[in-house]
Each structure stands twice: as structure tokens, then as C-alpha cells.
Amino acid sequence: MFARSGAGGKRGEAGIAPTGALCDNAEVPELPEVETVVRALRPLVQGRTLRRVARVDAPAGPKYEGLERAKGQRVEDVRRRGKFILMPLGSGDTIVVHLGMTGTFGAERPRDHVRVEMVFAGGSPARLYFRDPRRFGRFVVVEGEDFSRLPTLAALGPEPLDPAFTAAALGAVCVGRTTGMKALLLGQRAVAGLGNIYVDEALFAAGIHPETPAGAVPGRRLRLLRDAIVEILGRAIEAGGTTLRDYRQVSGESGGNGVNLQVYGRGGTPCVRCGADYVVAEVAQRTTTWCPRCQRRR
DNA sequence: CGCATTTCCTGGTAGC
């Protein structure tokens, strides 16, 4: 599982199943983990009518607003866009949820840190609880599909697993940019859904130093990067699926099965490819691990 | 507009 890096403690607990959570990924939710949650959620809520959606143990404010809009509405679907969960309602309005680091959904009422409850009009489960101990998450209902209050969602780049995500598309957003490649990928506008872990993995696979100015990355490397992103996320979603099956069988098993991390959390140990020790440093305000030999600056 | 920096928030851990 996750190698524990020297500094800091365990990874965030998002998705770790307190009793009854729908997904027990032991990872901070990035695209594959959110996809797993969406797949678990859909059969439970699609087509059902909400009696109400209410804030529980959470302050009023922009992180939990518009919930009254969902009253009496049918949930048409559960979708994912980047790391956002979208639930279009019969009225045309949209529930938008971001898990942050520690957001989870569950049908069983947790003891604490419940931020929002979804109450259904008949059927089972009767309620779903959104739990988020660290309150990095967000749960709002917006009018129609007006995402202007969620600028990252409004300006989100292409879905990495869509055909539209090509090396050419990636290249187009890199042209003339001085921002480091890691910062660019974390920014969600070049491509949607990557977080700290998968950015490090993809840059390693493509042999790109995380601080390389985006505009200076050669086309050849951008093609490698695009392919690495697609492959790594695809594999991780498979692993999420495994986690989901595990949950159905027996809960308590940690997620990330089958995800083979090649760099993240391996600082100070030898590179799996060349044997040089991985370097750890802060890049783009994130703990970053890379191989100084396989990933050279420009 | 681009880009860098700061803030939000709490649980877990290290060290005393």
C-alpha cells in the first residue's frame, strides 16, 4: 500500500470506510476515486425523489449553499466531471459535490462530522449522509448548470479518458507557458481530475521534471505524458472497481488494490527504473517526488 | 490575462 513518507502522517482518510461508507479507498480522492464513488452512488440515488437536502453539522456559507433547491426534486443521474460529482435534478438544477480530502457518502449515520443529509421520499436507503471531518469538501446546489460560483469546475479542462484529450490538446495549453509542468497539471485547466499523486506518477512515466516550464516540454514528451495519464488513470479506476467489489464482500479492506505507485511516497528509495534515489521537495506547494536521473529539467 | 502566494480545516503523528 502507501509507503509512508518521512514527513507527515498517513494519507488523508477520504473514502476510508467508517461504518457504512460507500467506498473505502485509502486514498485522497482524485479522478479514479471519485469515479468509484459515483459508480457506487448511482444505483442508490438515480431516479429517486428527494424529500429534502439539509445542512447538518456545518456552517452556512458558500461551501453548503442552495440546498433548499433540491427539495422535492428527482435525481436524474450521478455523473463525474474531473473531481466533481454532479447530480442533475428534475428541475434542471444541479447538485455539485466535491469530496475535498475527506468527504465520504454513506447510508448509515456516522457518529460525527456529518455535513449534509439527503432525505429521500420513500424507498431505500431512506437517507444518505455526506461526512467530511476536515471540511475541505463542498456540497452545493446551483441553478441550472451555472457553475460560475465554482470557477475550477466552470473552466475545467478535458476529461483525460475522453477522445478529446489528445497530445495536441495538451500541447495547445502548454504553448508559451512558463508555469512548471506539475503546477499546470494540478491546475485542472490543462486536463481534469489529476491530483498530487497521479501528477507525480505521470511525470515520472513521461520522464518530465516537475519544474520544467510547460512551454519547454518537447512534443515527444507531451505524447508520452498524455499516454501515461490515460494509462495510469485507467488502471486506477480498475483498482477502484476492485475496491468496490471488496466493499460488497467485506468492508474494511483498504483501497488502491492493483495501483502500483512507482514514485509517490518513495522518496529516498531507489528509482524502479534506474536505481538513483528519488528526490523529495516542495514543488507547486505540494510534496513532490521524482527521479533526478530519469526526469531532467528540459 | 498569467502566475505566485495565502487561506481554509482537522486528524494524525512526532517529539518532548
Place this chain on the structure above:
DNA sequence: TGCTACCAGGAAATGC
């Protein structure tokens, strides 16, 4: 045991 210090993370806000 109890205390302090600090770190993890994504998005939004702020500053230049």
C-alpha cells in the same frame, strides 16, 4: 498522559 508543532491535501481568494 498530555502538550505543542507541524503536515497532509484541492480549490478559491488574493496580490502583483
